[in-house]
Amino acid sequence: MDTYQIAVIPGDGIGPDVTNEAMKVLEALQELDDAFEVNFKLFDWRSEYYLQHGQMMPDNGLDQLREFDAILFGAVGDARVPDEISIWQLIMPIRKQFQQYINMRPIKKLAGIDSPLKNGSPIDFMVFRENAEGEYSNIGGRLYQEQPQEMAIQNTVITRQGVERIAKYAFEYAKKNNKTKVTSATKSNAIIHSMKLWDEAIEKVAVDYEEIALESYFIDALAAYFVMRPESFEVVVASNLFGDILTDLGAALVGGLGVSPSGNINPERNFPSMFEAIHGSAPDIAGKGIANPIAQIWSAALMLEHLGRPDLAAAIVSSIENVLQEGEVLTPDLGGNSTTSEVGDRIVEEVKKQLITH
Structure with a gap:
C-alpha cells in the first residue's frame, strides 16, 4: 500500500x-x-x-x-x-x-482542444523554469519615495550553481524521454552579465550530453517561434521571468x-x-x-x-x-x-x- x-x-x-x-x-x-x-x-x-x-x-x-x-x-x-x-x-x-x-510546465495541446493557431500542428513540449533565483529576487529597494527623484533597484540573481542544476535537470529529462534537443532562452546580447553567465553554464552542462543538441534563442525571437513553429520544441529551459512569460504564452496556444x-x-x-x-x-x-x-x-x-x-x-x-x-x-x-x-x-x-x- x-x-x-x-x-x-x-x-x-x-x-x-x-x-x-x-x-x-x-x-x-x-x-x-x-x-x-x-x-x-x-x-x-x-x-x-x-x-x-x-x-x-x-x-x-x-x-x-x-x-x-x-x-x-x-x-x-x-x-x-x-x-x-x-x-x-x-x-x-x-x-x-x-x-x-x-518549475515544470507542460505545453501540450490535448486531444479535443482547438489551438488559436491555424496550422493545426501538434504542440507537446516541456518548459523548465528556474524557480529559486533569477529576476524574482527581493534584493533591492526604493529611495526617495513619492518624490521626483524617486528610484527603484531590483537585482537579478544568477548563479552558476543555479543555472547548472536546472540545465542538468532539463537534459536528464530529455535523455529519459528520448528527446533530441534542449532550447535555452537567453538575452545575452543586451543583458551582458547575468545572461552571459546563463549561457556559459548551460553550455558547460550540454557538453556531457553529446547526443542531445543545444539551441539558444534570444527571448524575443523565441516568443515569436512559440507562435510560428511550436511543434519544433521538445524541452525548453529558461530563467524565472523568461520561463514565466513563455509558459503563459504557451498556455494560450493550447x-x-x-x-x-x-x-x-x-x-x-x-x-x-x-x-x-x-x-x-x-x-x-x-x-x-x-x-x-x-x-x-x-x-x-x-x-x-x-x-x-x-x-x-x-x-x-x-x-x-x-x-x-x-x-x-x-x-x-x-x-x-x-x-x-x-x-x-x-x-x-x-x-x-x-x-x-x-
Missing part, C-alpha cells in the same frame, strides 16, 4: 473550487486502487487569514508543511491584500525555503490557463514539492462556479507522477482528454456551459472507466 500525506492550501478566489475537484479525482483513485491511499490535510492560509492574523501563514507554517509528501496549492490573490504580501509571504517562502528550484498545470520540484526530495495550476485566483469569476478545474486536476496528475505513480497520472490525463473530445461537459472558457463541479464529476467518471477497464 502506497500511502501519501498531502498538504492542501486551497487559497483565494477560484482556488478552493478547482482544488476541491482535484481532491475529488484523487479520492476516486484510492477507491479503485487498493495499493493507493491519499490523506489530505487542509491549511486555510489565504488572504482572509492575513486580514485576521497579519500574516499569510503562521510563524511555523513551513515546519508544518515540511513532513508532507507533497503540497497541492490552489491560488492566491485578493484585492484586499497587496500582491507583494500574498505572494512573498506564502508562495515564495515555500518555493525558496523548500528549494523547489525546478487552450488557455484553465488547462495548464505546473509543478514546483525539489529534485533531491529533501522537502515536499508543490503542484498548482498556472492560473491565478481569477477574482472576476470567483464564486460563480464556472472555473475550469482541468489545470488543477492535471497538476494533481503531475504530483502523482512525481510520487511514483505514473500509471495513475496517465489515467487522469487520458480521462481529461476523453472529456474534452466528448465536448459535452465543458466550462465556459472552452465553449461549454457546465459548472466546475460538473466537469470534475465527469472526469471522475472517466477515471473510473479507465481503471475498471484496465
Whole structure:
C-alpha cells in the first residue's frame, strides 16, 4: 500500500473550487486502487487569514508543511491584500525555503482542444523554469519615495550553481524521454552579465550530453517561434521571468490557463514539492462556479507522477482528454456551459472507466 500525506492550501478566489475537484479525482483513485491511499490535510492560509492574523501563514507554517509528501496549492490573490504580501509571504517562502528550484510546465495541446493557431500542428513540449533565483529576487529597494527623484533597484540573481542544476535537470529529462534537443532562452546580447553567465553554464552542462543538441534563442525571437513553429520544441529551459512569460504564452496556444498545470520540484526530495495550476485566483469569476478545474486536476496528475505513480497520472490525463473530445461537459472558457463541479464529476467518471477497464 502506497500511502501519501498531502498538504492542501486551497487559497483565494477560484482556488478552493478547482482544488476541491482535484481532491475529488484523487479520492476516486484510492477507491479503485487498493495499493493507493491519499490523506489530505487542509491549511486555510489565504488572504482572509492575513486580514485576521497579519500574516499569510503562521510563524511555523513551513515546519508544518515540511513532513508532507507533497503540497497541492490552489491560488492566491485578493484585492484586499497587496500582491507583494500574498505572494512573498506564502508562495515564495515555500518555493525558496523548500528549494523547489525546478518549475515544470507542460505545453501540450490535448486531444479535443482547438489551438488559436491555424496550422493545426501538434504542440507537446516541456518548459523548465528556474524557480529559486533569477529576476524574482527581493534584493533591492526604493529611495526617495513619492518624490521626483524617486528610484527603484531590483537585482537579478544568477548563479552558476543555479543555472547548472536546472540545465542538468532539463537534459536528464530529455535523455529519459528520448528527446533530441534542449532550447535555452537567453538575452545575452543586451543583458551582458547575468545572461552571459546563463549561457556559459548551460553550455558547460550540454557538453556531457553529446547526443542531445543545444539551441539558444534570444527571448524575443523565441516568443515569436512559440507562435510560428511550436511543434519544433521538445524541452525548453529558461530563467524565472523568461520561463514565466513563455509558459503563459504557451498556455494560450493550447487552450488557455484553465488547462495548464505546473509543478514546483525539489529534485533531491529533501522537502515536499508543490503542484498548482498556472492560473491565478481569477477574482472576476470567483464564486460563480464556472472555473475550469482541468489545470488543477492535471497538476494533481503531475504530483502523482512525481510520487511514483505514473500509471495513475496517465489515467487522469487520458480521462481529461476523453472529456474534452466528448465536448459535452465543458466550462465556459472552452465553449461549454457546465459548472466546475460538473466537469470534475465527469472526469471522475472517466477515471473510473479507465481503471475498471484496465
